[in-house]
Every structure is written in structure tokens, then in C-alpha cells.
Amino acid sequence: MRHRETGKPRTTGYEYVTQEFLLPAKKSLIYLSLLAAVLINLMPFDKVMLALRPDFLALMLLYWNIHQPQQMGLGVAFLCGLVMDVIDTSIMGQHAIAYCLITFFALVLHRRLRLFNAFRQIPAVLWVLLLGQAVLFLTGILAGTYIPEWYLLLASVTGALCWPLLVFLLGSFRKQRIEPDEI
């Protein structure tokens, strides 16, 4: 995750080594984190918070598809989308499409994105999230249930800003598991 400080070529190699040693995350951690994201999405919030709250499930799918693409895939994203459709009382399949697209871009870009640190990943994450939300808007408009308002896109912005925090948090979970091996 953190490497390639352009000014310090000496640290680059070391950072790469630490990354190589990051063990693949356990299935339980992946599914627990997805469950936690669903829980956060389920929390009842008020108007401003509702508009600003990022879609944590989308963020979590992005994270795992960038860092553990072998263990994830479009199938999981599709199922998560269906669950989110039930939660949001939207048309079945609406979130599923958006999540599948997000996952697809994560899978396509994951080698490139892993070269950057979390802060430099923000723009890419922002674009992918905005794309997902645009797909949600489009399907909603086609189905006739939406009247889009632009301020809702702020949810993607806050989501992208939450990204480094998420990477740090999940990274620390995964690092604790390998610390004993290093000693």
C-alpha cells in the first residue's frame, strides 16, 4: 500500500518487501467487514447525514476487490447489491448493477491502484464511486422512481475522503495477524 516515495528511493525496496509479506486476508475478516458495512448502511440517520453518508458497502467491495481480487468477485458484489436493494427499497437489481460495475473497475485497475498509497488512490476511488452513483441515478430515472438532485453526489465525495481511513483500518487488522510471524 505505502511505497514509491519518489524522493526516497532507498525506502522503496523496503516498502515493497513489507507489501509482499501482507498475508491474504481471511475469509472471515472479509465477510465480517462486509457485514459491518451493511450494518452502518442500515443505521437510521437524519437528512444532512443521510445525504452525506457514504455507501460503506461500495467502499468495502472496492477495498477487497483491489487488495484481494482472488477471494472476491462479481458474484459477491451482485449479492451485496441485492441486499442493498432490499434495504433501500429500490428496484431489485439497481444496486446490483452499480456494485457490479464498481467491482469490475476495481478488478481492472487493482494492479495499478496498488502501486499508490491510500491518499493517491482517492481520485480513482472518487471516479469509480461517482460512476456507480451515476448508474444508480440512470436506472432510477429509467424506472421512473427518481428525481435526481446534484447534492446527492456528495455521498461519493465523502466516500472517497473516507477511503484512507478505511485502508488504514483494514490494513491494521491484517497486519496484526502477521506480526507474530515476523518475530
Place this chain on the structure above:
Amino acid sequence: MQTSPQFFKTGPSPLARLFFFVLLSISIMVADSRSDFISEVRRIIGTVIFPLQKLAYLPFSLQERLDQYIADFKLVEEINHLRREYLNSRRDFFRLQALTSENEHLRALLGAARQTEMQTVLAEILYTPRDPFSRKITLDKGSSRGIRPGQVVIDDLGVIGQVTQVFPWTSEVTLITDKNYMVPVQIDRNSLKTVVSGAGKNSELELRFLSINTDIQEGDLLTTSGIGGVYPAGLPVGRVTHIEYDRSHKFARIICIPVAGVDRHRQVLILIDSASAPKTSDNPESYAPQRNRQTKNHGI
């Protein structure tokens, strides 16, 4: 793909899979709007995530309980206040009783069917969807408590919406501010009957297709007319706040705000037997004297 070693082999390419899942989603979306099968799937998923819903709501209910505990200290004050209030309302109650008996007598004279008494279930708002577009809320009572789709949901001030989807322990309510939702109403002042529909934004309602010369004023109260049999007559729905007469349009643009706290309250009432109530064909409202009727446009 075939030349790559087994280690890198991961099945069909992401693009192919994306196509597959997007096609699957689109077919589900089409099926959702056409048939009932998908709503069965939705019910199953809804039942499975119900414990999660409860869990997510836990911090909020704990906070509420804490507030309640603090509020208990103020009970003595409140009891005194309520006692005064009780005496005041007692007077109104006697008047109401007299009026009720008189009304029943008159109804009997008219031969009108006695209106069935509504059974109600108190429900709590469990969850407002993330999606600010969808004017829907989830309540914590479901089909296990006799909730059926089509039942009317009210709070202490007026109509909130209608139950549209039922799970075993929860139910979804479409608010009257939903864009595709209509309520048969009448203007309280002159009993002009029309239909109010959700504006779909800003928690507003609008009266569509009322001609420019309709007798309507800002501040008019809209109550349910009882036509259609879904809503019992006389429940407050909204208040007219803004009327715009544009010469270039045939119809006036009339904006109302809902009377009920559509997204402010935690507790609501579900009218249990309103959906199954027989449609009273001889609704007294329909031949009530219509005062001040100056318009040729009768609405519905």
C-alpha cells in the same frame, strides 16, 4: 487464456462476467416491475436481514431509553400538567359524546351504514432508507401482527401514508409525498373533492389539474374524502401553502405541505381494518350539501 498457466487461471474474463451480471440485474429489474416472484425474493432477503436491522437500530433505541430515563424525573410536573389538561379535555369529551350520540341518531334516521370503528396498531419507525429519493419508511410491525398491504398509516396529526410491502416482522410504508402516490381529498372549507399527489421533492404535495377558477385559497385544509374506500373520511392530509396562477397554463399550480410529521415522528398508528372495510356506497359525504361551489370543475 488457455496458454496461461493454471496458477493465473481464474475462469471467464471480468468483462464477460460483468456482462453476465449486468444482464442478470436488468432482467431482475424488469421482472420486479412485471411480476410478483421477485417480491417473494425481496421478502426472503428482508426476513434474513431483520436481525441486522434491529442491531443497527440498537444504539438509537438505547439512547431513546436513556432519554426516557431522564424524562422520568420530570414526571411529577408532567402529571400535574396532564391533570389540568385532562379536566379541560373532559369538557370537550362530554361535548363530543353528546355529538356522537346525536350523530348516530341522525345516521340511523338516514339509514346510513354505521361506520366501523377502526382498530389501530402502534408501530415504531425502524428505519428511513438511505436513498433520499424514495419516500418510504420501514415500521417494526409486520404480517405477524395483522398488517396487510393497503392499510393506512397515520400519526396524531393526520395521514402519513400507506403500507405497501409486508415482511413477517417489518413493513414498508410509502409516504404521501411519494411522486406516484395519490390520496382522494376534499377541501375542508367547501368540500370540493379532488386528488392530491406527492410532489416527489421537498416533502410537498401538489394538487394537479385544478382549473384556474377553482375556489381554493392559501391555508385551506385538505382532509380525506373517503371516496375509494381505502381512507376513512375526515383525516387531515395537508394544508395549501402556495397557489400560482399562470395565464399560459390551463391549470393552477397548487403546492401543499402535509399536516402529519411525515419524517419527524418515531411512533405512528396503522389502521388495521381500513383496507378490508366495505366500501360504503352511500357515503354521506357524497350527498352532503355543497356550499360555495362556484366552479364547474368538480375534480373527482
